[in-house]
Amino acid sequence: MADIDEVKIRKYYSKIYKFVYMQVKNREDAQDITQEVFYQYFDKNIVFPDVEREKAWLFTVARNKCKNHWRTCWYRKIFDEMENISEPKDISENEYERKEDAFYVVSCVSKLPYKYREIIHLFYYENMSIEKISKITGKNKSTIQTQLDRGRKLLKKIMIK
Amino acid sequence: MDEFFEYYKDGMDSLIIPDFSIQELKDVRQHEKYAKRRKLECVITTVVISLALSVATPAIGYAAYVAHKKLHFTLHGFRVDSSNQSQSDAVVHKYAYNGTELSDEGIDKIPTYIQEDLSTDVTDVQEYTKVSSFDKWEDALELIDFPIAYPKNIQYSELKIVYQSDASFKLVEASYIVDEKELTINYTHFLSEGWDLSSDYNAEIVNQYTYKNKYGYEFGVMECQYEDVNKIIAVAYIKDDVIQLSFSGCDDSAVYEILDEFNLSVYFIS
Incomplete structure (x- = not known):
């Protein structure tokens, strides 16, 4: 049973870390915040009726902690995507190019304002529905849809630049 | 894309x-x-x-x-004033001591000084209020016997509801813990006039305005500072009802989103 828990936690940890990292754009801060989320998770010891609600709770807590982080510190640090993304080794030229493109896209998304960035990450990376994102962020579904559209348009502009 | x-x-x-x-x-x-x-x-x-x-x-x-x-020593012995804290039942017992034995001299009338004492501590009438606590709205709503508005779609990690009631007074107080953000709802049926938030919260009002939600209900909104904590308090008055929401730890947009979910007409049908 412990092993199942461990696998589950490791999976969640990775997801939460990536989400937080895209919000705070700093490795150390992302690690601290992710740890905080899980300290709270273990401390509160909440029994969730299903996996989805557990996941939603973790993302909601992570989101609030990111917001608190911005309130309390002047974190503006430059996002160095190459530092935090694993270097491709022993791969073909095509694969290398794809990786480079991937780094570029991540850096483009990271330049979006926070409200678009978090929704795009949850929608495209976590494959969450508008309804689920609405529950996590506490925003109306129509607001999420609008912000998703605006985020995509803005992303196009960033890429053209 | x-x-x-x-x-x-x-x-x-x-x-x-x-x-x-x-x-x-x-x-x-x-x-x-x-x-x-x-x-x-x-x-x-x-x-x-x-x-x-x-x-x-x-x-x-x-x-x-x-x-x-209540213990009084006299030349002939001592006496104890006994009372069950009701003026009508108050009695004074006298005891006399003759050097070898103690004798009960019976009940005396109430001396003036005791009457003065009694007049101060018997008049208060204790009002008892039935208080119930719940962790879920579903459980609370089974007992709450009047219409109530509450935000249904808040994602909370903790919810505590306290319901107090007696013949003339009803109050539902709910505290949500939404991670770091705390939302408190006070709901009462009798405080519609003279509700003074600033004195109630002992808070300094920083900004004050009204916000009309998407259903057309107007909330009086106050940005307050209370012991170095910033709070946003929103109040809606409907007939004899008052709904008050106190927000701390969240920004304006989160407050408006929650206020927008209150369709009060659903709950207050004349």
Whole structure:
């Protein structure tokens, strides 16, 4: 049973870390915040009726902690995507190019304002529905849809630049 | 655009996840922050015990004083004034001591000084209110016997509902813990006039305005500072009802989103 828990936690940890990292754009801060989320998770010891609600709770807590982080510190640090993304080794030229493109896209998304960035990450990376994102962020579904559209348009502009 | 996000997924999948120990995460008590919190809890416990002692000491002193006051030594013995704290039942027992034995001299009429004492502590009528607590709205609504508005779609990690009721007074007080953000709802049926939030909260009002939600209900909104904590308080008056929401730890937009969910007409049908 412990092993199942461990696998589950490791999976969640990775997801939460990536989400937080895209919000705070700093490795150390992302690690601290992710740890905080899980300290709270273990401390509160909440029994969730299903996996989805557990996941939603973790993302909601992570989101609030990111917001608190911005309130309390002047974190503006430059996002160095190459530092935090694993270097491709022993791969073909095509694969290398794809990786480079991937780094570029991540850096483009990271330049979006926070409200678009978090929704795009949850929608495209976590494959969450508008309804689920609405529950996590506490925003109306129509607001999420609008912000998703605006985020995509803005992303196009960033890429053209 | 979809292909673009495939690249995004690839990029995110390549993100290095720092090493961590699950055991370390579970062992929250080792964590500095929680150690601090435990310290804080100890300090609070100490303060509470000190306060309890500081209240108990004068209470014991007062009890001794009252007992002493009721015991009167006379030339022939002593007497004890006994009362069950009701003026009509108050009696004075006299006892006489003749050097060898104690004799009961019966009930005497109430002396003036006792009547004065009694007049101060018997007049208060204790009002009893039925109080119930719940962790879920579903359970609370089974007991709450009047229409109530509450935000249904808040994602909360903790919910505590207290329902108080007697013949002339009804109050539902709910506290949501939404992670770091705390939302409190006070709901009452009788305080529609003279509701003074600033004195109620002992708060300094920084900004004051009205907000009309999407259903057309107007909330009086106050941005307050209360013991260095910023709070946003929103109040709606409907007939004899008052709904008050107190927000702390969240920004204006979160407040408006919650206020927008209150369709009060659903709950207040004339």
